[in-house]
Every structure is written in structure tokens, then in C-alpha cells.
Amino acid sequence: MDYTKQIQDIAGRLFSEGKIDIFIGYRNTGFDENQVPVLIHQYKDVDQLLFTDKSVFNLANYLKYEHTRNKRVGLIVKGCDSRALNLMLTESQVKRENLYIIGIACEGVVNETGEKAQNCVECMMPDAVVYDELLGSATGKREYQVNADIRELDEKTLTDRVEYFEEIFENCIRCNACRHSCPLCYCAKCCIDQETATLFHGANTTSSAFHALMTWSLHLAGRCVDCRNCEKACPIHLPLHLLHKLNEKVIYENFQENLAGMTEGDRGAFYKYSLSDPDDFIL
């Protein structure tokens, strides 16, 4: 998967026709093999752009900040990113007419060790669903499969799971990088900030991490697109996908809903209901 040439051509064309003010893409870090997102403002910088299987980040995230608001933006989206973008469009966070979207029919990106990333192996919709131009050939929807880590944890006893998750919440340093890297966490004021640092009891405690991560994952339940930007941003590599994947599993098994953001106007599982939803857990 290497679309470097095509993306440079398209970005160059858009700048020379004056269709966009900013192009969001990927470039090399300059000191290793990895790539970082880059915002390009002029035609002469277009040759920095890249797209290979190391282009892991979700660029839709950069649309929620002030410097791209009300500007004409061109960007690259993979399958998962395009669904996040679709949700942002549905929730009125960006305007479609301001965007020029290059969709990718994604073949999966790599993780830190160079293998195909777990979310790409389990990906249900690798093709971009909203685009002006599609690169690559679309392969269509795939079957839902339960995440391997979730299956493993479900077999453990309750006390084992308590120990496992206590370690995770204890290691969290409350840097909020997960929240800032999530394209769907765009609230200007976030409710989890009330557990923030004070003089007498710091923010960096197990209980405040529990409060923040659980609230965050439940507010994203039914909307998470499994791009794993949060996990890539986490400085201590916490397995944050566990919380999202469990929500996804429960929602799929009970409400037969998955793949939020497939069409514009679809707001996810928590914005609709069915009269036949399971009722047996209620007294």
C-alpha cells in the first residue's frame, strides 16, 4: 500500500487550483522510519507528503481544533478515519463543503513491531465511506469477530480481572492524551476534568484514572470507530482498546448494531432503540 505519488499529485492540484487552504497528511519524522501528521499550507511543501502502511494516525482528529475550523481543508482518510469523520459531520462538528476528502481503500497499517496491527486484522470496513476521491480498490464489509483480548479476559474470574484492571488504572498518569487524540472527543469543557489536580489530592491517582477512563469510554460507547488513536497517543501504552471493544461486543450481541458512522445521519447505537431490546437484567 503506497499512494505517495497519487496523494502528492492530488494535493498539488488542489493547491494550484486554489481549492484548499490546508492539507492534512503524513510526513517522515526525519530520524526514523515512522511517520507523523503534518499540516501543509503552501504548494511548495507538497513533496513532503507520504502514504504507506506506516501512516497510522487518524487525521480527522485535526479537524476539531481552532486552526482548521472554517478553513477549506483537504485530508486523507482510511476506513476507520472516514467513519469518525462521518460521525463528526453528523454531529455538526465540521462542514462537508469545506472538506476535500481523499479516501483510501485500506489494506491495514502496521504496529510498532512491524506486524499488521490488531485492529486492522479485525477490521470490519477497511474502505473509506465518505470521500471525494477513492484510491485503491474497495473490498467491502467483513464479518464481525470478537476481539481476542476480550475473549481471553472474559474467561478469567472476577478477582483476577480486578487485579488486572487495577494495575492498568494505577499506571495511568492522567495526561489526557487519549482524549485529545480522539476525533469524537470534541467537547470544549469535559466532565472528567472535575477530577483534575488540586493542591491537596493530586489528579494522578488510581481512583481518578478509573473515573476518567470509564466515563470516557462510556461516553464513546456506540460511537467508537476503533482507529486506536488513543492507544497510539498513550505514553505508557495502556491497553485502552479493551474498554471500547467490550462496549462494542455488548452492543453487537444485544442490539445487533456495529460500525458507527457508516452513513451520514447514523448517530450510533445509543441514539436509537428497539422495543425488543433485552430486558431480563431489569428487576
Place this chain on the structure above:
Amino acid sequence: MEAEIKEKIVSMEKPHMEAPPDWQPVIMGILCNWCSYAGSDLTGTSRIQYPPNIRIIRVPCSSRVDPWFIIKSLQTIADGVLISGCHPGDCHYISGNYYARRRFLVTKKLLNFVGFHENRVQFSWVSAAEGAKFAKVVTKVTEDIRKLGPLHLYKKENS
């Protein structure tokens, strides 16, 4: 003189932690204004006995309950949470409890996944005419939580 031998109560999630001998469970009850709150009122005016362990908060509708409320309750004083709303079809706002039902299931499963016993968070439908049912529900939830013991997971340090 025969001394009564009391069974020691330990925390379900952390079996090495014992409850103090005079421990009483605290249950946070979040009730919908239109059905369950009126139902609990009827329980009182009908003079039906129920355990005094429940602390009631009134909300406009069961769909007003953000999962955040449950997390905050469990982190402060509560050992368990009971959320109650109108029966399906009876919602004052037509469909609020249907949306709430989906959210409750996911919240319950996620809390169970990270280590809370599934009986820590319970839900019920109680209508304004079901005073006796409210007393029954509170009794059941209190007994469930009493069996599970005090909650020691992720409590706020200064609470």
C-alpha cells in the same frame, strides 16, 4: 450464656478485606420523577417497611442518568446503585426509558468487566402504583449488597 457467632463479611471483589462488625450497606437510589419516585412515596404513605440503607436522588427521567453518575456514586459513598424508572411504554417523555435501557446494559457489563460484581449495579421498573414492589426491590438489592460486602474498588481517597 451462648454468644452469637456472627459470620464475618468480606468484600466480594477483594476477599482479603473484612467489613467492620457494624457495617451497613449504602445504596444510591436514582429514581425517575414520574414513576419510581412517586412509587417510593406511596411505599411511605402506605406504611410499608423497607430497609433504610437507600439514599434517594430524584431525576426527571431514567434517561437523564449518565453512566457517569453511577461511576461517581460507586467511587464516593455507595456500595451499590439502584436505578429505577417507568415501565416500558409508560415513559412521561414517550421513549426515554428505552434509550436508558440500552445504556444501562452496556454500563452494567463494562463495570462487571473491570471487576465489579454484577449485583452492585441494579435496575428496576417501578410504576407510581407499585409501592409494594418498590419495598420488595429495595429489600432485595440491600440483601444482595450485604452479601457482597463493602466496596473497596477505586474509592476516592478523601471520601
